[in-house]
Amino acid sequence: MRFRIRRPADPPAPPSPEEPEPAPAEQDVEPEAAEPPLSAHEIELIRASVTVVEPLAADMTVYFYAILFARHPEVRPLFPPGMDAQRGRLLRALLRIVDMVDDPENLVRFCGHLGRDHRKFGTLRDHFPAVGACLLDSLARYAGPAWTPDIAAAWTKAYGVVADVMIGAAEEDARTRPAVxxxxxxxxxxxxxxxxxxxxxxxxxxxxxxxxxxxxxxxxxxxxxxxxxxxxxxxxxxxxxxxxxxxxxxxxxxxxxxxxxxxxxxxxGAPMGDMVLDAAVHNDLLCVAGGTGLAPIRALVEEVARRGGRHQVNLFLGARTGAELYGVDDMLRMAQRHHWLTVRGAVSDEYIPGIRRSLPQVLAEYGPWYHHDVFLSGPAPMVTSARQTLTLTGTAPDRIHHDPFDVSALATT
Structure with missing residues (x-):
């Protein structure tokens, strides 16, 4: 399976004379699959095997790291002393890869992110075969009789695709910026x-x-x-x-x-995430934040201001109590300075005149939002409920942007 590198798109038109040009961020270079990496039959085999091992996934990840460190003790210093969180990350990444195995574009994008991010750990090209062999041995052990030569071949091919993309992305990234x-x-x-x-x-x-x-x-x-x-x-x-x-x-x-x-x-580590203003196709934006999840939303509001206020921004801050409406005063001051910014609150567990209700209820009341790009950041349950409300009322899923759920704004870390 061969891959080519997708170069960054042509640069946007220069800003108008009265608009200062925003400082560009480093552009991630994504490896692109030249053809669908797996056949429909291979995808079916992989997903069927995951169904078998998923109930034993926690034990399988323990076994995986045990044999990896036993066979290759030189990789142990790359990992933290406590491995509980690391095992969870491996499992989430593995399940996400399986979920995207029939979506080559997003699979390549996700694995490219993984490859660049793993540079900060000191991961090298030579580590990938060792990890792959231990992963397949772990899957075989916990799949038991369900593990067949055809399934082994499908997983070997899938891991080769993932490793090639990660290695290519990491090596391309190393040409332009440091690992840390x-x-x-x-x-x-x-x-x-x-x-x-x-x-x-x-x-x-x-x-x-x-x-x-x-x-x-x-x-x-x-x-x-x-x-x-x-x-x-x-x-x-x-x-x-x-x-x-x-x-x-x-x-x-x-x-x-x-x-x-x-x-x-x-x-x-290197900056990550696709929840950026350039992902928007509409001029109207809906931003939803809870707790310290306000941080990236506030950054986006600043970026809109830097670009001359070309977007109308509706910001909803969600919390259980008024005391938890973190950063509301700061955002209200920004709304006073910028006519294109509207700020509203949603408090679910405390009576406050004018803003008592859950966030999904408030979003539904002020919607629909299908002509908006949506940016969500906050506790994972809040993001999930907001996303469900928005999709049920007509917002296209590809216009809803949020970070992965294991990022601190969306998780307890």
């Missing part, structure tokens, strides 16, 4: 309720687009990475500010909120 960016923490401002605004300054320029997210590693928990979205569009001084909520068991978030001080060094 050392950064100095310059400000940490407590905001109450276990939230802090953490500002860092990378040692070398860090290009990203408003709405993307950034993985962060602290010196106190090496090889443990958690993702946070900058709460602003790119700045001239190059600093990045994250809104971080400390949660029970969240080692990275707790360290950033309660332990970090100016002068501490952290490391940043």
């Amino acid at each position: 960016w050392p950064a100095t923490l310059v400000h940490r401002v407590p905001r109450g309720s276990g939230i802090a605004e953490v500002t860092v300054r990378p040692e070398v320029p860090y290009a990203y687009a408003a709405g993307q997210y950034v993985s962060v590693e602290t010196p106190w928990h090496p090889r443990q990475w958690r993702s946070y979205s900058p709460a602003h569009a790119p700045r001239e001084d190059g600093t990045l500010t994250f809104h971080v909520r400390a949660v029970p068991g969240g080692t990275v978030s707790t360290a950033l909120v309660h332990r970090a001080v100016p002068g501490d060094m952290v490391r940043l």
Whole structure:
């Protein structure tokens, strides 16, 4: 199976003289499949085998890492000391790949993201055969008699496709930017309720687009990475500010909120995510945020302002109580400055005149939204319920944008 590299699209037309040109982010280069990578029969075999092993998936991932580290002890230093979260990530990635196995375009895009992101771990081309052999041995063990030569061949081919895309994306990425960016923490401002605004300054320029997210590693928990979205569009001084909520068991978030001080060094992974303004095809935008999920939405609002306010933005902030309406005052001040921005709240568990109701109810009342591009960020249940409400009322699924559910804005980390 051969792959070619899809080059970035032609650049957009230059801005008008009265509009400053926004600073471009690094463009990801996606490997593109020259032909559908798997046949319909091979896809059927893979999905049938997943149905067999899925009830045993947790045990299978434990077994996978056990044999990987036993056979290839040189890869153990690439992983964090505690493996519980890592096993979950492997399982989610595997299931997502299987889910997209009949969607070559999105499969290639997802695996390209994985390849670029794995550079920060020190992953090398030579590691992929070892991982593939251990993965197939794990699947065979837990599939039992259901594992046939045809299924083994289908999985071998599928893993080869995934590995080729990841390797190609990583090697292309390495030609233009580093794997990690050392950064100095310059400000940490407590905001109450276990939230802090953490500002860092990378040692070398860090290009990203408003709405993307950034993985962060602290010196106190090496090889443990958690993702946070900058709460602003790119700045001239190059600093990045994250809104971080400390949660029970969240080692990275707790360290950033309660332990970090100016002068501490952290490391940043490459910017990730497709929840960017350039993904919009409509002039009208619907933005929905909950908790610190407001950070990427606020960045998108700033980006609209930088581009001259060419979009009408309807922003809904959801929370259980009024006290949890994080950042509402800041957004209301922005709405006073920008006529194209409208801000509304939705509080589900507390009576507040004018805004009592759940977020899906409020979205349904003010909709429909099928002429809007939609950007969602917040707790995973909120994003899921909002997405369901919007699709039921006519919004096309491909016009609804949100980050993966294992990103910190959408998960407890």
